[in-house]
Amino acid sequence: MAVLVIAEHDNASLNDATRAAVTAGKALGGDIHVLVAGKNAGPAAEAASKLDGVAKVLHAESDHLEKRLAEAMETLVLSIADGYDAILTPATTGGKNFMPRIAAKLDVAQISDITAVESADTFVRPIYAGNAMMTVKSSDAKKVITVRPTTFEKVGDGGSASVETIDAPAPAASSQFVGEELSKSDRPELASAKIVISGGRGMGNGENFAIIEKVADKLNAAVGASRAAVDAGFVPNDYQVGQTGKVVAPELYIAVGISGAIQHLAGMKDSKVIVAINKDEEAPIFSVADYGLVADLFTAVPELEAELGKVGY
Amino acid sequence: MKILVPVKRVVDYNVKVRVKPDQTGVDLANVKMSMNPFCEIAVEEAIRMKEKGVAEEIVAVSIGPAQAQETIRTALAMGADRGIHVTTDQTVEPLAVAKILAKVVEEESPELVILGKQAIDDDSNATGQMLAALLGWPQATFASEVEKDGDGFKVTREIDGGLQTIKVSSPAIITTDLRLNEPRYASLPNIMKAKRKPIDAKTPEDFGVDIAPRLEVLKVTEPPKREAGVKVESVAELVDKLKNEAGVI
Numbered sequence: 001m002a003v004l005v006i007a008e009h010d011n012a013s014l015n016d017a018t019r020a021a022v023t024a025g026k027a028l029g030g031d032i033h034v035l036v037a038g039k040n041a042g043p044a045a046e047a048a049s050k051l052d053g054v055a056k057v058l059h060a061e062s063d064h065l066e067k068r069l070a071e072a073m074e075t076l077v078l079s080i081a082d083g084y085d086a087i088l089t090p091a092t093t094g095g096k097n098f099m100p101r102i103a104a105k106l107d108v109a110q111i112s113d114i115t116a117v118e119s120a121d122t123f124v125r126p127i128y129a130g131n132a133m134m135t136v137k138s139s140d141a142k143k144v145i146t147v148r149p150t151t152f153e154k155v156g157d158g159g160s161a162s163v164e165t166i167d168a169p170a171p172a173a174s175s176q177f178v179g180e181e182l183s184k185s186d187r188p189e190l191a192s193a194k195i196v197i198s199g200g201r202g203m204g205n206g207e208n209f210a211i212i213e214k215v216a217d218k219l220n221a222a223v224g225a226s227r228a229a230v231d232a233g234f235v236p237n238d239y240q241v242g243q244t245g246k247v248v249a250p251e252l253y254i255a256v257g258i259s260g261a262i263q264h265l266a267g268m269k270d271s272k273v274i275v276a277i278n279k280d281e282e283a284p285i286f287s288v289a290d291y292g293l294v295a296d297l298f299t300a301v302p303e304l305e306a307e308l309g310k311v312g313y
Numbered sequence: 314m315k316i317l318v319p320v321k322r323v324v325d326y327n328v329k330v331r332v333k334p335d336q337t338g339v340d341l342a343n344v345k346m347s348m349n350p351f352c353e354i355a356v357e358e359a360i361r362m363k364e365k366g367v368a369e370e371i372v373a374v375s376i377g378p379a380q381a382q383e384t385i386r387t388a389l390a391m392g393a394d395r396g397i398h399v400t401t402d403q404t405v406e407p408l409a410v411a412k413i414l415a416k417v418v419e420e421e422s423p424e425l426v427i428l429g430k431q432a433i434d435d436d437s438n439a440t441g442q443m444l445a446a447l448l449g450w451p452q453a454t455f456a457s458e459v460e461k462d463g464d465g466f467k468v469t470r471e472i473d474g475g476l477q478t479i480k481v482s483s484p485a486i487i488t489t490d491l492r493l494n495e496p497r498y499a500s501l502p503n504i505m506k507a508k509r510k511p512i513d514a515k516t517p518e519d520f521g522v523d524i525a526p527r528l529e530v531l532k533v534t535e536p537p538k539r540e541a542g543v544k545v546e547s548v549a550e551l552v553d554k555l556k557n558e559a560g561v562i
């Protein structure tokens with residue numbers, strides 16, 4: 001058994017989701033190689049070589065790979081796929097973008113967003129916004145898998161794998177990078193933060209998110225949102241938590257002015273502790289909340305900031 | 314320009330599905346079915362391109378049981394011109410859907426295929442990318458803005474860190490994200506008109522595609538249940554509980 005994990009990274013550093021994919025890869029058994037494809041991605045390759053349990057890092061460099069565009073990733077991974085029985089990558093927007101291309105060219109079914117590895121050919125994945133869990137057995141010779149990062153432990157450092165440079169063949173079809181508008185924030189990343197505080201339509205407008213941000217700054221928390229808050233333009237798209245946004249599973253999730261639609265719950269119900277602040281005591285969010293506070297958020301959230309101050313935050 | 318729009322019939326997004334006691338699947342008896350919301354966004358985008366004069370013809374295609382015809386009718390009522398219904402009662406995995414769609418593309422030669430980014434039943438998020446690979450076409454997934462740009466398209470994509478803009482040459486695959494547009498409702502006259510629009514009936518065999526599943530479903534189970542907790546009376550009590558009971562702050 002040989003397993004290839006395709007790293008998620010931004011060239012300069014390795015994304016934590018990669019560590020979860022390595023854990024899933026280990027559960028399959030066998031040697032683990034990590035592919036770092038990028039441009040000036042030396043630091044990310046270096047970080048990958050330190051991951052615990054990784055036998056080898058393959059490092060590919062090219063202009064096409066700088067933003068890991070799907071067509072270039074397909075060509076590159078196909079050039080080395082022969083040597084592997086399983087290929088995994090985190091189910092981030094990056095992995096979701098390129099991985100199915102690889103599966104299709106290998107003529108195998110992609111097993112999307114797995115939450116558990118039962119054996120080398122049997123996996124669990126959520127369907128219907130996580131309202132059901134499906135256990136599937138793959139009959140394909142090669143497994144192509146995307147891994148839900150929140151449900152696997154993140155491997156630590158401790159390895160010292162060799163880094164081997166490999167060629168990056170030019171892609172046949174190609175898209176062209178034009179630009180990007182990345183949300184800048186000094187707060188922790190939504191996907192890996194220990195505490196997340198999210199606002200919904202109840203926030204009323206974008207300016208009002210300031211009261212949430214103040215609490216976030218005290219707790220070193222990430223800020224998230226419901227789809228309704230993103231659609232209304234209160235906050236950028238990458239704040240969206242849910243079935244079709246980001247899946248998070250922090251130690252503490254605080255939902256403010258969010259009703260708790262199934263699509264939202266799909267993205268946060270695996271959090272360790274859930275707090276809901278909502279003025280409607282019938283709101284479905286309370287059915288998953290460990291601590292529910294029926295209150296107007298415009299008084300409760302500033303009060304929360306003040307109370308946190310009293311206990312040393 | 315001709316646009317192909319694959320549309321899937323799925324459980325309505327408002328339905329909370331139940332797992333069958335025998336763990337063979339979810340209970341779909343008497344459950345409301347609708348067009349996958351991301352497919353609605355795809356149809357809407359195609360119609361807007363037609364309204365702008367960028368596209369001439371929109372073909373909606375669905376692979377599924379007899380009732381999938383209703384989904385095609387919905388697309389026709391919104392403004393698509395004609396439909397193709399590939400009938401099958403079997404479960405068709407994204408790879409098989411992509412293979413059938415690749416054959417439809419061969420026959421129809423569209424310059425653009427717009428799909429949903431994800432079907433809200435299987436949550437695979439794979440079909441559009443697979444189709445792109447099979448055709449050897451470029452792709453722009455998770456689109457929140459699409460613009461015709463010379464002989465291709467400029468597409469803004471929703472990614473984990475924010476927004477990314479890429480250019481793809483035509484022919485291309487685009488998959489839709491939530492912010493791309495707000496789909497229209499079909500008007501009554503348009504629903505009537507849609508009844509007369511043609512739908513071609515096909516089968517997977519017509520295309521010579523083997524749709525046998527690659528994934529055997531061993532069981533479908535309930536997710537772990539979360540117990541509802543307690544209501545706290547005040548913010549002070551909440552902070553106390555988080556600190557001293559849950560120990561998360």
Ligand SMILES: Cc1cc2nc3c(=O)[nH]c(=O)nc-3n(C[C@H](O)[C@H](O)[C@H](O)COP(=O)(O)OP(=O)(O)OC[C@H]3O[C@@H](n4cnc5c(N)ncnc54)[C@H](O)[C@@H]3O)c2cc1C
Binds near residue numbers: 298
């Ligand atoms: C295809 C599809 C995909 C989707 N994907 C997602 C997804 O990934 N993530 C997601 O979140 N949603 C998603 N949705 C949308 C989802 O169905 C809900 O519409 C959405 O989550 C609702 O957001 P909300 O809770 O902020 O708004 P609402 O449902 O309008 O709830 C607002 C809440 O705020 C409370 N409130 C209002 N004012 C106050 C106040 N002053 N103080 C306290 N409480 C107040 C109200 O009581 C209410 O409960 C999706 C929908 C579809 C169709």
Ligand SMILES: Nc1ncnc2c1ncn2[C@@H]1O[C@H](COP(=O)(O)O)[C@@H](O)[C@H]1O
Binds near residue numbers: 320352374432
């Ligand atoms: N049976 C089907 N018939 C038509 N289109 C489909 C079908 N299955 C998937 N699609 C298309 O592929 C998209 C993504 O689906 P999926 O990859 O299953 O999440 C959907 O939004 C549709 O546009």
